[in-house]
Amino acid sequence: MRPAPSDLEPVSRTAPADGTARAGRSLPRVAAALVLVLLLLVIARLPWAGDLGMHAATVQRLRHSLLDPGNPLVDADTPSPYYSPWTLVLGVLARLTGLSVFVVLRIGALVGLGLLVTGVLRYVRTLSSHRAAPALALLCLLLLWGPLLFAWSGFLGLNSLALTVSYPSVFALGLGFHFWAWLTRAVRGTAAWGTWVALGVLWALILLCHQFTGVVASLGAAAAVLAARPARAVLPRLGAALASGLLVLWLWPYYDFFALFSAGADLEAIHRPLYEHLAARFGLVLLGVVALACRARRDRRDPLVLFFVLGVLVFAAGGLTGHYSWGRALPAALIPAQLAAALETVSAGRRAVRAGWACVLGAALAVGAWTQAGTLGYVVPRDRLPAAVAAKYRTPWAGYQWITRAGVRYGDVVMARTFPARQIPAYGPYTVAPGYPDVFLPDADRRAAAVTRYFGGSAAQRRGIVREYGVRWVVGPESLAGPGLRKVTAGPGGQVLYRVVP
Structure with missing residues (x-):
């Protein structure tokens, strides 16, 4: 007996929707997994560019002398801000195992990448329960940039991360995402005093490992606290966290952290390029700014909105006053915008609105991926790449x-x-x-x-x-x-x- 049309109707309406929903959840995960595989292969190659020599030299000095390593670059007995808790751990590893510095840096890169991925997952979970949100957020952090290739430590573009994955900045940023997730849950609940002291210590470790990323982490923490509107009973605990962090910074024996505040003048010239070609380098992030505006309409104290505003204020102040090193705070504006674009795609209003966001974001991510397609050259021989991709590849430094x-x-x-x-x-x-x-x-x-x-x-x-x-x-x-x-x-x-x- 043939079923009535009414019996078929629910199936015809729900099955395609369920299939589409499953595909929508799976696609970001598959894409994010492929990107992570690419980064793991890059770690095996460890392309040399930028500051890799500085970090390798720092580990070299620590493996030979943990207590008095001296200047990492020249034969002089001076402190260095590169002697951080993370490089100290890597130096101890090199000393105990006898592994070469570059093998140790690869191990450090694996740890840093793992911290970054798990940190993004934990932080995004405080903002959305959608199953596709963490993977889509990771894709936005890596690909939602601009049509002009840009690479700098502390910035999470795919090409930039491929070149800096073994740097302390990646490790520090991974800790930063975990810090924001932990802090968000603490200010929303009734965390014990010990939790707050541990948060303060974690904040100090991020600042010591990479000072610029520490500034970004601090702005994100301020946004989390302002958004949560903590009760008065939480304020003493916040004070305890701040005090414990400042104590760790003051006790760190390898360099005077607070002396860095008077050293910015020596860094302005090299950071001035951060204020150039902004639209070409970061233009796709404007999609995230639109998403932030939507979030602000719903809640003016949204943590991502506050995070973005604080980042823009610091970045703009640096450009207006000539303190170009403050431009390193730009990730504090980029990260919340990129995350907002991902979250709006999975949570915006009606299904048609979400579909529109998905189409626009998908196109933007495709442009960002094409801009950074040369990253494939770090794991695939250049002569095997399509000519258009090979033209985007930048040969790493040869080494000495x-x-x-x-x-x-x-x-x-x-x-x-x-x-x-x-x-x-x-x-x-x-x-x-x-x-x-x-x-x-x-x-x-x-x-x-x-x-x-x-x-x-x-x-x-x-x-x-x-x-x-x-x-x-x-x-x-x-x-x-x-x-x-x-x-x-x-x-x-x-x-x-x-x-x-x-």
Whole structure:
């Protein structure tokens, strides 16, 4: 007997909807899983660019001396903000296991990536119970940027994360997401005093591991507290958290954290590019700004809205006053906007509205993914990539392991210009001048001037500089050959390693 049309009607209405809903939940998870697999393969390759040499050098010094490592880049007994709790753990691991620094950094990258992913999941769960929300949020954090490729530590674009995944900034940001999740639950409930003290210690650890990410974490924490409108009984506990965090910062033995507040002037020039090409680099995030406006209409004290406003205020203040290092607070505006775009897609009003959000966000994520498609080149040989993707690939730095094979040893001083000076200390030697700004090195300018004089001065000037800084090796062009130098080997790009001789 043929069933009546009314008997078929519920099936025809619900089955496609259920299937569509399941597909909508599964697609972000599958896409996020593929992106994570890509990042795991990148960790195996560990492409060299940016500050990797600094972090490798820091672990090198700690593996040789945990109590008095000295300056990580030059032969000087000065503190360094790079000696953080996280690099100390990595230094201990390298010391106990005998593993190479770069293997230890890969292990650190795995831990940092794991903390980041689980932290995003926990924090998003405080904002939405939708099953697809964490995966979609992760995709937005990695892909919702702009049509102009941008990479900087502390910024979570896919290409940026691929290059910085072993940096302390990723570890600190992972801790930051866990911190926000834990704090959100604490201010909403009646957490014990011990919980608040632990939150303060966690806040201090984030600041010590990566100071700029610590600022972002602090702004997110302020937003969480303001949004929760905690009862008066919670305020003393907040004070205890703040006091415990400040105590940890004050007791940290490797550098004076509070001295960094007077060192910002040395960092302004290198951070000025953060205020350039904003629309091209971050234009897709405007979709998240629209989502934040929708959230603000529903609740003016929404935590993501407050987080975004605080981030924009700090970033704008830095640009208006010339404190360009404050631009490192920009993730405090980007992260809430990216998360808001993901959450609006899964929770906005009627099904048609959510479908519209899904279409627009999907297109934006596709643009962001295409912009960062060159990241595939870190795990797939360039000649096997489609030509359009290969054109987006940026070749990593080659490294300077070739000088250690030629006889340069741990602790030797090498004369080199800025670019090689960013990599050479990763293998154990020192350079005359640091390849990166060093706020605790009092003679940094004098050392930089000595390098300039050496490569542009007379033989007599070179002999004086060699004696003053104990230089044993020189990395420079073929044209540098002359008295006092003996060619040992040649490296990539026409560079030559010279031994200093009497």
